Amino acid sequence: MRPRRRRRPSPLSALASSGLLMRRRLRRDLLLAVCYAALLGFVTFVAAATPALIRTTLDEGAQEAVADAGYDADLLVSVPTGLSDGVTRTVEPVVVDQVADGIVPRLPPALQASQDGATATVLTPTIDVAVDGATSPDNAIDIQVGMATGTRLDDIVLTEGRLPSNPESATGPVEVMIGSEAASAAGIEVGSVLEVPAGEQLKGGPTSFVVTGLADLVDEAQASTRQWIDLPTLWTPVERLRSGRIVGLGVTVLTDPEGERRAEQLIDDSVDAVVRVGFDPESFSEARLYEVLDEIEALTVNSSSLAGDSTAQISARSSLANAVSGYPAAAAGALAQLTTAAEGVGGVGAVTLFLTARLLVLRRERDVAWERARGASLLSVALTSFVESLLLAAVGVAAGAALLLALGASSDLMSLAVVLLVGVAAPVLQTVIGASAVWRAPRGKVAQAGRDARRRARRLVAEALVVVVTVAAGAALFSRGFGRSAGGTPDLLIGALPLLVALTASLLILRLQLPAVRFLAALARRSKGAAGIVAASQAEASRPALPLMALTVAFALAIGGATLVQTIDAGEVDASWQRVGADARVDGSITDDEIASARAADGVTAAGAAASLPGTPLEGGSGTTIATVLAIDPGYCDVLSRLPRSAHGTAADLCGKLASGGSDDAVPVMADEVLAERLTAETLELSVEDQVVPIRIVGTTSAGPNGYDKGPFLFVDRTALAEASGVNLTVDTLLLMGDGADAAGEATAGSSGSTLTSRTAWLADQRTSALPSGVVGGFVTSVGALLVLGMIALATATIAGGQARSRTLSLLRTLGLPRRTGWLLVAVETVPLLVASLLGGIAASIVAVLLIAPRLGLGALTGGTGDPPIASTLPATIAAIGAAVIVLLVTTVAERIAYRRERLSETLRVGDPR
Amino acid sequence: MTMSLQGKAAAAPAYGSESLIVCDNLVRIYQVGRIEVQALQGLDLLIDDGEMLAIVGASGSGKSTLLNILSGLDVPTAGRAVVAGRDLLAMTSAQRLAFRREAVGFVWQQTARNLLPYLTAAENVALPMSFAGLRGRERRRRTGELLGAMGLRELADRRPGGLSGGQQQRVAIAVALANRPRVLFADEPTGELDSATGDEVFAALRAANTRFGTTIVIVTHDAAVSAQVQRTVAIRDGRTSSEVVRETTIDSAGASSVIAREFAVLDRAGRLQLPGEYRSALGLKGRVRLELERDHVGIWPGVDRPASAPTEPDASEQAGDAR
Secondary structure, eight states: OOOOOOOOOOHHHHHHHHHHHHHHHHHHTHHHHHHHHHHHHHHHHHHHHHHHHHHHHHHHHHHHHHHHHGGGGSEEEEEEEEOOOSSSOOBOGGGHHHHHHHHGGGSOHHHHHHEEEEEEEEBOOOEEEEETTOOSGGGEEEEEEEEOOTTHHHHEEEEEEOOOOOOTTOOSOEEEEEEHHHHHHHTOOTTOEEEOOGGGOOTTSOSEEEEEEEEEESSGGGGGSTTTTTOTTTTSOEEEEETTEEEEEEEEEEEOHHHHHHHHTTSSSEEEEEEEEEEOGGGOOHHHHHHHHHHHHHHHHOOGGGTTTOOOOOEEEEOHHHHTTTHHHHHHHHHHHHHHHHHHHHHHHHHHHHHHHHHHHHHTHHHHHHHHHTTOOHHHHHHHHHHHHHHHHHHHHHHHHHHHHHTTOOOOHHHHHHHHHHHHHHHHHHHHHHHHHTTOOOOOHHHHHHHHHHHHHHHHHHHHHHHHHHHHHHHHHHHHOSOOOGGGOOOHHHHTHHHHHHHHHHHHHHHHHHHHHHHHHHHHHTSSSHHHHHHHHHHHHOOOHHHHHHHHHHHHHHHHHHHHHHHHHHHHHHHHHHHHSSSEEEEEEEOHHHHHHHHTSTTOOEEEEEEEEEEEEEEETTEEEEEEEEEEOHHHHHHHHTSOHHHHOOOTTHHHHHHHOOSSSSEEEEEEHHHHHHOOOSEEEEEETTEEEEEEEEEEESOOOTTTSOSOEEEEEHHHHHHHHOOOOOEEEEEEESTTHHHHHHHHHHHHTOEEEEHHHHHHHHHHSHHHHHHHHHHHHHHHHHHHHHHHHHHHHHHHTHHHHHHHHHHHHHTTOOTTHHHHHHHHHHHHHHHHHHHHHHHHHHHHHHHHGGGTTHHHHHTSSSOOOOOOSHHHHHHHHHHHHHHHHHHHHHHHHHTTTOOHHHHHHHSOOO | OOOOHHHHHHHSOOTTTTOSEEEEEEEEEEEETTEEEEEEEEEEEEEOTTOEEEEEEOTTSSHHHHHHHHTTSSOOSEEEEEETTEETTSOOHHHHHHHHHHTEEEEOSOHHHHSOTTSOHHHHHHHHHHHTTOOHHHHHHHHHHHHHHTTOGGGTTOOGGGSOHHHHHHHHHHHHTTTOOSEEEEESTTTTSOHHHHHHHHHHHHHHHHHHOOEEEEEESOGGGGGGSSEEEEEETTEEEEEEEEEEEEOTTSOEEEEEEEEEOBOTTOOBOOOHHHHHHHTOOSOEEEEEOSSOEEEEEOSOOOTTSOSSOOHHHHHHHHO
């Protein structure tokens, strides 16, 4: 008998049935479908926001670095004016503005896009002048002559007299104007003549300057703007000091281009006009910063492209590279940390999606078996699952993206695509695998054994692959570290190291779990009553691999991430002590009365003063060693004793030794550890303002203000050094401790004209600066996301076993076991899972943190002088355990409530009717 | 002209060449952990096209295993199984799928398992047709025809939850017939139903047999089902043991009567299972003596039983001796 021939069903017919099945199933499993879509939305939100967060963090860090660099970051283009030495091509001052105007359009692209305008300044070196009737001590006044043109004249207002006007070919005094405050300080008024001493006069140059006007800025705040930054003594004269004594006054006067030309005739060389090209920090991104640095480097080598038609031999320079030198390391550290966090969340998110999709697949298991029995092809089954998954994934991804959009964050399209792909693939793959297994022809004994052997081999290979990749990532970390983030490309292999370590730990746990469970089950079986036997059997039967992996990885990364957050947080506090040195620090010239006043202020628990003598040569032994001498008072040690050891080293008995160490003419001193290694003799000599003082090293200390001063340091008692040298040592650093430190410091700074640095303010600044706050924010977000995903994985695993548990429970209850056995069944399935994943997670987190933390550049991120010590994982572990227990309880209670009204007979007869 | 026995055997057509379903020395061994379970132990069975047949047997006799094999949901370990011209041992996965889609239909005992609960009766019936690529109009027409044949046309838009158990099973029969299968297998189709509802289901199966010409194979442990079919095959220990054939005769007065005759089944290997009451009546135990007569084979109790021979020989010995 021959079979009848029928035509093959087309994919289109499969599509027709898919629509109906999908609609009806979605309606039946709406809650589960909505949960899956919501999880997809959450994963999308996290996945798509993370690259944007990383990019924003790094870009804001770059902007901050440029902003912090201030005018130091500006590009300075020098244009030689005045006399030519025969080699250097110069231009007349009058054309400087034209040259400056031409520079900006000729800047390379990145510089052009980042520039914030150019300002040209022509300023002569100092010229000594004599002013009749001037109030300056010894009548010693030096002037610098600057050129006032263009927009500068718009900023000033004449308070007296008129603008200078120097006609061409004039030979008399050069007309200038001067700032009112400078004029008042120097005793200059309109009509004053500033005579150039005969010895300073050059042939053909002017012999005097005459003041035609006094001027002020329209807005005093403009004095610190880029327009006036290169004329520093124009509005505020500077006192010339010698040995701490005022010996003269320096001021800047302004003139017109012709006056400038004539003034330059007093200088026996060309005078460089400076075109200052400023930057707009807001225009920077990480990539832009590196482009700008590259262009500046190129311009420094060859600036001819900026000259255009001008014959001037111009040159460019910028300190931007130095000013932002700390950024690359900090950015690399931030990128590394955020990458590890992002990859961890991505990995756990993918596994959790698979787990949740499995709930949907399990729900449809019987439907698919029905379809396959009725002749539905794999294509048809896959198509139905694909259409449904695509719909759910599209809704979930769109919801996540919409949420991002609503929050004003940008979405990373690649991340959206990846989540969409995983969201579609997770149910489809599991459905197809299940559908291909149902009604499959059974294999023979030999074939089955071969299949089992191949499956074991595949598992072994997969596990070995994970271990090998983990080792490779570890080796890469040790060999090349996290690397520089130029271009913002993260090292994905190294970034995945924590994830891989956690994955390896989960594989190890999976291998160890079976013997452990068997051992415990054997013990449980010996217990009295049926509960032990039931629990043992259930625990042995239930060893879900995917939930264990998801939970282990989630716990590992959450605990590791939280530990790093704690490390950064504690490191920032340490750094604040290191960088400030006390609760408040006042830098500047401070009198003993002001110190006494601050010490006596309310809320001040300690006040220490130091006179710093940087670059002091120490003679003796085999040569000269340069050190920073800190002449301190006993209060300084009092302050040190109140600092955390991690912040300032140990200052054990520093002042005690300084006070008691003197037994001869030598002044006792203490050297820090760096200096102690360099010195070869105990008795040395140091020079204070040409006074040689014999000193003797009475000990070493690890204390030292490395956070805000440059060592190595030599500590000496201020009174003893002053007596030995006969020099009055002016205190330039005052350290204050206590709640009232900021107020006292503010008062001191106000009265002495010094600068106050508050530790609280420093810490607040540090914590709100882009890179640390971005990293901490990223970690906190990732830890939160990991906990949410981990808890979803746990809940999913619990729910997935509910149907089989229900049947088992129904059977057991017919045999006389009490209802509470249900709790036991849930517990024996979930508690081992939870305990195993927690143990694996804790171990993996410790390994991962120990591996990566020393290489993350945490020191650069916290602002400290070195890497902070790694915080304990205990608080994070306790928090993770607490969260897990809560979710376990909630899930268990929810499940028990859901099964409370179960009909035993129906469950036993036809299985779970739901 | 008289042929020898060997000559008759050589001239005989291939076993079951004219049958729709052929089971030739069918063996199915399950591997449960380290234990092997022989569900079918060389079963022979022939079913002709258009028959309505019941397979009965005690629980564990192998009848459901046989049904799963014949419906393409399971594969035998050895032997030969041919359904509608398709060799079930030689089919690929794709061919097996097509076989399930086109050649056979089946109805399970559990009413909930036969239908998708979220589809209406009509949609349930139409779905297998869409798997087979039937166009929409043809699907609708065929669905209406099938539901009409089952007496369920007015319930077409109801979901299984809104149907009684009997109605669900009748819809399940319609689903099984959707792609015009040659055979419909039913595994305890009335197992969950009361006798009245069960009769309705049997009526539906008979309608499928008579109206659509579909061969119906019903598996049941209920011997009373025999009365509902033309032929009943009993399975014991994985082999066919006996058959009951019913014939309706009409006497000269026009009255009809059903005559049921029970036959023992001689399998392809020559094995025969004697009914228990026969053995008891004649004290047939252990070795028996066979004598070939001109038109029958005689069986006599054995006389040379060794002193050490077991009083109750096992099945294999019994089968061997009977040969």
